[in-house]
Every structure is written in structure tokens, then in C-alpha cells.
Amino acid sequence: MLFNSFEFMIFFPIVVLAYYVIPGRFRNLWLLLTSYYFYLSWDLRYVALLFIITLITYLAARGIANREETIQGEAKVFGKKVLVALCLLINFGILCSFKYSAFAGADIILPVGISFYTFQSFGYVMDVYRGKSKVEKNFLKYALFVSFFPVLTSGPIERSDNLLRQIQKERKFECENVWTGFCLILWGLFLKLVMADRIAVFVNAVYDKEMGGLYAVLGTLLFGVQIYCDFAGYSTMAIGAGKMLGFHLIENFDAPYLSKSVSEFWRRWHISLSSWFRDYLYIPLGGNRKGKIRKYVNLMIVFLVSGLWHGAGWKYLIWGGLNGAYQVIGDILKPLRQKMMSFIHINQENVIYRMIQTIITFLLVDFAWLFFKANSAGSALRMMKKMITEFDLKVMIDGSLYQMGLPCLEFWFMLLTIALLLIVDILHDKKVYVLNMIHRQHICIQACLCAILFMVVVIFGVYGVNYDVGTFIYFAF
Secondary structure (H helix, E strand, O other): OOOOOHHHHHHHHHHHHHHHHOOHHHHHHHHHHHHHHHHHOOOHHHHHHHHHHHHHHHHHHHHHHHHHHHOOOHHHHHHHHHHHHHHHHHHHHHHHHHHOHHHHOOOOOOOOOHHHHHHHHHHHHHHHHHOOOOOOOOHHHHHHHHHOHHHHOOOOOOOHHHHHHHHOOOOOOOHHHHHHHHHHHHHHHHHHHHHHHHHHHHHHHHHHOOOOHHHHHHHHHHHHHHHHHHHHHHHHHHHHHHHHOOOOOOOOOOOHHHOOOHHHHHHHOOHHHHHHHHHHHHOOOOOOOOOHHHHHHHHHHHHHHHHHHHOOOHHHHHHHHHHHHHHHHHHHHHHHHHHHHHHOOOOOOOHHHHHHHHHHHHHHHHHHHHHHHOOOHHHHHHHHHHHHHOOOHHHHOOOHHHHOOOOHHHHHHHHHHHHHHHHHHHHHHOOOOHHHHHHOOOHHHHHHHHHHHHHHHHHHHHOOOOOOOOOOHHHHO
């Protein structure tokens, strides 16, 4: 059941209506049942796997807490470490057996969302081990934390000190939450149906044929926008769905393509995953506390693991390695860059200089997306070669760009929506939030704006050039 499917449009209103009608003490149980039904709609076998991982991490956290309360000295510390190690081996052993079977030549279907709820549940165990979170003794509440359907299949990867803490509290109906959540869902649908799916027509045509020249350049640039709209669209809908149910989920994107460096980009892109790797891998490895060389090694490990997290294939390793290398090289060259800027008297706070930084960062990140999108590492390398050997500016004026699945009007409408998104992100970057601006208007104006957005989603999305209730890009991870 996808957020952009008609089934979800029936399922979700029923969930919300019943949620606020039933007594408060039954609401968590209701959400747990509906979350399992939501996951059940994918495959019955997935539910068993979700329950097993939930049970393992629940028992591990309880065991860690019990040793903390009943045992003293080195035995306590050793016992806690053993439980964490066992939990890690079992959980990530299950994940790896599904996710990386391709490396062994096996063809096993990857359960939807397994990477996300595995990371979320193990993060909770680590927080209990570190004493950052109290153990949750109520199994139903913890099971809801792991399976909460808005974040179950593609995140955001929640933390226990946010989502679990809210599950433990009573939540009341608030009209503003429902209205805000509805607006966020509409905007998420716009990003997915109107933008991402439209851009995908052109991008897929380029990559399926391994085209070169300007086609490959435009296709790669547009894929950067497509994956942003696709994943940010899902995250926005997830946050909106949570908001309608009284939950405040963590932000997953913060206008990432306006970043001035690759390291800043990764603080603003897929925030829940980036922060997870920081807290549970980079810092335990030593972070930046043990010298420059160790810091660079840790960075490369994190981004290579991030590449593997996205899938079994050399193209993902190269993509992760590139993003890690960008940051290592950038940090090494930073002193030299600072001296050069000082020598030629360039103000680094200058608007033009910062704009150039943003463009360079986008191009670096987008180049790495080439490996992410290509069918294989070899395919990416062939397209790179063709970008240079087959480059021809004539395609800009001979009309051939409009033969890639998007007719002339559709192509220019796509560019118009990208410009609109850029404006929204620039305002967001300046802490001017469009949704807050809308909420300050009269209720009639708010209703009219939402009605317009709804019509745009229906006309240009549902009845647009590429409506297909298929999947979101990150469902593959």
C-alpha cells in the first residue's frame, strides 16, 4: 500500500477517524493493528520478519536494563556488551542475508522497509545501552515504535527520545495538527506525482538507453532533482500523516541542494540516516577525536557502509566512496583554499561566492548520482565517456529533447515546477516557511490554496504524463 495509491486514500481517513473516536487508552493498540495491516498489504511473510526483529530488540533492551539494575562491576558491563553484540549480529545478519544476496548470486526479494526498521530498532537498543533512553517495558508500545506505518517503509528513521516518548504520552485531537498534516500530504503528493514521476520519464529514457552527450548531462542533473522530489515527497507525506495523528516526526530534508559543501549537504539530506551513521558508527569509530588520518578513515568507512546500505552493487560502493572522498579532499584542501581566498581578497560571505559554492556542491553531488542511478558501474562509466565524446549542443534547438517521453509543453512545465521548488527551498533556507505563511491567512484563503494544490495534483499528477502507482525510489533500500 503506497502513499500515492487509492487504497491508502481510503485506508488513512478511516485510521484517523477511528483514532480520534475511540477512547485514548486504545489508540496505541489501534495504531499498532493498522500498522501491521499496512505492512501486511505488501506480503504476509514481511509481518513475521517485522515481529521477529521487534521481539529481538525488545528482549535485548530489557536484558540490558535488567543487568544495569541488578548486577554491579565488570560483569554488568560485559553482560551489556554481549547483549548488544548478539542483537547486532542477529539483526544485521538478517538484514544482510536479504539485502546482499545479490553478491552471492541469489535472487531473494528484499522485504520493504527492512533497512529502516532494523536501524530504528537497533538505535533504540544502543540508546538504552548508553543510558540515553529508558527501556520501554510495555511490548505493545515498543512494537508500535518499530512498526508505526507512516515511517515503516522509508523513514524518517525515528529515535526513541522522539517517537517512543510521544507514544508513551496521551495525544488529543488538535484541529491545527490535522490541517497542517493534510497540507503536508498534499505538498508531498505534488513533489512525487507532479514532479518526480514527470522527471522520471525523461531520466529513465536516458539511462535505459545509456545515452550520452547532452542527454546524459541533462538526465543526470534531472535525476538529482527526481530523487530529491521522490524521497522528500515521501518524507513530507510521512510527517504529514504523523501530524494528523498527533505525532511530530523529525525533519528529513533541509533544502539540501542549497548547501555550500558536500559535508553540509549530508547534514541536510536524509537527515535521519546521516545522523544515525554519525551517532552509531562514525562516533564509535572515534569520529574526529583521534587525529586527521583516523578522521578521514572513519569518514570513508561511514560512506562506504552508506553505499552498501543502499544496495548490493559496485555502483553503490563507488557512489558512497565518491561522497566520502569529496569530504576528505575538501578538508585537506581547506587551509590552502582559505589562504588563496585571503590572498586574492575574496569575501567568503559574498553572495556570488556562496552561490558558486552551492553550484559546485550540487555538481559534485549530482555527478555521484550518476553511479547511483545507472544500471551498473560499467553503465555509468560508458555514459561518462559518451558525455564527452557525443556532446552536441544542437539537441537544445532541434527538438530532439522533446522525443524523450516528454512533449514540449510537458518538458517546460517540468522546468516550471523545478523553479517553483527552488523558490520554496530558498525561502526555507532563509527560515521563511511557506506553510507558516499560508497558515497566517484567513481560513477561506487557506482552503482555496489547498483546493488549487489538490487540483494541480489531480490534473498534472494523477491524470498527468506518467501516473503509475508503482513505488518510491527508496523502497528499494
